[in-house]
Amino acid sequence: MPLSLVNDCVGRELALVEERFNRELSSDLPCVNTLVRHVARFRGKMLRPTLLLLAGKAAGQLTDEHITLATVVEMVHMATLVHDDVLDEAELRRNGATINHLRGNEAAVLLGDYLISHSYHLCSSLSSQFAARAIGRTTNAVCEGELLQIDNRNNLDLDEPTYIQIISRKTASLCATCCMLGARYAGAPERHIRQLETFGLCVGIAFQIQDDILDLVGDVATVGKTLGIDLDKGKMTLPLIHFLRTAPREHRELLRSLLRGDEPDRLERVRNLVLPGNYIQYARNRAAGYVARARAALDGLPDSEPRSMLDAMAEFVLSRPL
Amino acid sequence: MPLSLVNDCVGRELALVEERFNRELSSDLPCVNTLVRHVARFRGKMLRPTLLLLAGKAAGQLTDEHITLATVVEMVHMATLVHDDVLDEAELRRNGATINHLRGNEAAVLLGDYLISHSYHLCSSLSSQFAARAIGRTTNAVCEGELLQIDNRNNLDLDEPTYIQIISRKTASLCATCCMLGARYAGAPERHIRQLETFGLCVGIAFQIQDDILDLVGDVATVGKTLGIDLDKGKMTLPLIHFLRTAPREHRELLRSLLRGDEPDRLERVRNLVLPGNYIQYARNRAAGYVARARAALDGLPDSEPRSMLDAMAEFVLSRPL
Numbered sequence: 001m002p003l004s005l006v007n008d009c010v011g012r013e014l015a016l017v018e019e020r021f022n023r024e025l026s027s028d029l030p031c032v033n034t035l036v037r038h039v040a041r042f043r044g045k046m047l048r049p050t051l052l053l054l055a056g057k058a059a060g061q062l063t064d065e066h067i068t069l070a071t072v073v074e075m076v077h078m079a080t081l082v083h084d085d086v087l088d089e090a091e092l093r094r095n096g097a098t099i100n101h102l103r104g105n106e107a108a109v110l111l112g113d114y115l116i117s118h119s120y121h122l123c124s125s126l127s128s129q130f131a132a133r134a135i136g137r138t139t140n141a142v143c144e145g146e147l148l149q150i151d152n153r154n155n156l157d158l159d160e161p162t163y164i165q166i167i168s169r170k171t172a173s174l175c176a177t178c179c180m181l182g183a184r185y186a187g188a189p190e191r192h193i194r195q196l197e198t199f200g201l202c203v204g205i206a207f208q209i210q211d212d213i214l215d216l217v218g219d220v221a222t223v224g225k226t227l228g229i230d231l232d233k234g235k236m237t238l239p240l241i242h243f244l245r246t247a248p249r250e251h252r253e254l255l256r257s258l259l260r261g262d263e264p265d266r267l268e269r270v271r272n273l274v275l276p277g278n279y280i281q282y283a284r285n286r287a288a289g290y291v292a293r294a295r296a297a298l299d300g301l302p303d304s305e306p307r308s309m310l311d312a313m314a315e316f317v318l319s320r321p322l
Numbered sequence: 323m324p325l326s327l328v329n330d331c332v333g334r335e336l337a338l339v340e341e342r343f344n345r346e347l348s349s350d351l352p353c354v355n356t357l358v359r360h361v362a363r364f365r366g367k368m369l370r371p372t373l374l375l376l377a378g379k380a381a382g383q384l385t386d387e388h389i390t391l392a393t394v395v396e397m398v399h400m401a402t403l404v405h406d407d408v409l410d411e412a413e414l415r416r417n418g419a420t421i422n423h424l425r426g427n428e429a430a431v432l433l434g435d436y437l438i439s440h441s442y443h444l445c446s447s448l449s450s451q452f453a454a455r456a457i458g459r460t461t462n463a464v465c466e467g468e469l470l471q472i473d474n475r476n477n478l479d480l481d482e483p484t485y486i487q488i489i490s491r492k493t494a495s496l497c498a499t500c501c502m503l504g505a506r507y508a509g510a511p512e513r514h515i516r517q518l519e520t521f522g523l524c525v526g527i528a529f530q531i532q533d534d535i536l537d538l539v540g541d542v543a544t545v546g547k548t549l550g551i552d553l554d555k556g557k558m559t560l561p562l563i564h565f566l567r568t569a570p571r572e573h574r575e576l577l578r579s580l581l582r583g584d585e586p587d588r589l590e591r592v593r594n595l596v597l598p599g600n601y602i603q604y605a606r607n608r609a610a611g612y613v614a615r616a617r618a619a620l621d622g623l624p625d626s627e628p629r630s631m632l633d634a635m636a637e638f639v640l641s642r643p644l
């Protein structure tokens with residue numbers, strides 16, 4: 001999906017979000033501002049603010065509270081990225097040198113805490129408790145998803161329902177809340193709020209499945225980030241889960257021994273084992289199923305450009321190149 | 323101060339806080355509950371809930387919202403303790419074995435996040451945004467204090483005003499907020515709310531100065547925790563700051579070289595250097611000054627048992643044995 005279309009639709013609002021984001025994080029302490037500048041390297045496509053703003057526009061009228069809410073969800077997301085950096089110690093060490101004289105782990109823990117604190121503080125400036133309660137419930141779920149994930153590290157017997165539960169909490173819950181809040185603060189009827197929440201949940205699940213596929217079989221140059229991280233972290237993802245359930249016995253044994261080992265060419269060997277079968281396709285089909293559910297959830301919403309954008313975003317999840 | 327007196331005064335409420343604390347943190351995921359059980363090893367004297375409840379009782383009537391608020395501040399405090407464990411990697415390694423099969427750093431980061439998320443979620447269940455806004459402002463300040471502290475790690479030229487600023491934000495801001503919220507939610511007049519906030523701030527500063535003195539020159543058996551941590555972390559505290567400003571030149575040079583080194587008997591040598599002078603006494607006098615300001619801030623509050631308790635708590639800060 002060309003980014004320019006999203007920009008036509010909510011570009012002005014996204015610029016306001018960026019402005020508010022930077023303003024809220026500024027401190028009277030120079031050392032804090034120095035650290036906050038490092039958040040920039042985590043900034044991405046502002047997917048979550050975009051979902052929130054498009055959902056609001058698709059379901060009603062945007063208000064200034066939408067800018068605040070979109071800033072809040074971006075801060076929450078940034079905080080999880082920053083703390084993921086601590087969880088993934090290797091990654092952290094690699095970037096450590098850029099975080100000045102601050103020690104890597106400490107800087108990442110405190111910067112994440114600073115972001116989450118500011119997100120809640122900003123959220124509590126709204127006229128009602130509704131959003132704060134929803135954001136708190138969502139971050140509870142995100143933490144639980146992360147905890148369930150590390151509890152299943154190196155668990156080669158992880159089943160598909162548990163995998164879906166992990167990514168639903170860890171990733172999709174925030175997307176669902178974005179769409180729900182966008183719609184509610186736009187004055188949408190309850191039915192549309194629920195539909196958009198379902199849309200966000202399903203898009204979030206599909207997005208994470210696709211992200212996990214890319215981590216396994218994507219091309220570094222195309223995807224543009226380090227791959228194979230899930231293997232290094234002992235994270236079981238859908239293609240592997242399906243492989244270990246359905247592949248011929250000796251193939252399954254081979255994969256299990258590869259996953260238990262730490263040969264330097266492990267990623268390559270896992271790819272060669274998994275790619276020939278229909279395991280990647282199975283995972284893509286599962287993602288496609290969630291995309292279809294997301295798009296179906298838009299039924300009955302008034303025809304509009306922002307609604308088309310949401311539809312296109314859902315489709316785009318599947319078309320991200322391997 | 324005998325704990326039984328506090329218990330007579332707010333013991334019933336503290337039991338309710340403990341109950342709500344445990345209830346709020348329980349999850350449908352067994353792995354989360356397993357991890358949360360480790361929070362128990364951080365549980366202490368519930369100083370912050372006690373301040374909040376006594377301030378409320380000293381200034382007006384306690385309500386059910388006080389139980390919620392006291393639970394919130396305890397969760398915030400626990401979260402900072404758990405994340406401190408990550409910052410202080412050595413300490414963490416020592417306790418790591420008790421955190422099951424979860425890796426130490428990850429468990430501590432996520433457990434802290436889980437606590438802070440639940441504290442905000444619980445806070446947003448109150449009838450107004452007021453407390454959530456105050457808690458968010460306070461956690462912003464706590465993060466800034468921590469960041470200022472690590473920015474000044476190994477800074478032998480740290481001056482006293484910056485030291486006071488660090489401990490004001492890192493420690494005293496939450497104590498101030500406890501007393502302020504306790505009073506406000508008890509329906510106290512604005513004047514009393516401000517007085518109790520000042521009381522909490524000054525007690526918090528005095529408490530941290532005394533804590534830092536104990537870390538340097540306390541007796542392990544009496545204090546009941548590992549000492550000398552500040553030296554290991556490169557944290558400059560008030561006795562050392564005063565020493566480096568006023569001691570004879572050759573003594574200052576010796577301390578600087580000890581602080582820069584990492585001899586195994588460093589703590590012992592620093593103690594031997596600092597103890598003979600009036601440096602500890604200077605720091606104790608500064609703490610005593612804040613205690614006096616705290617007690618003076620109670621002037622004009624109605625005479626009552628909870629007011630006497632607050633007064634006694636302030637005095638107790640100074641009497642903690644070395």
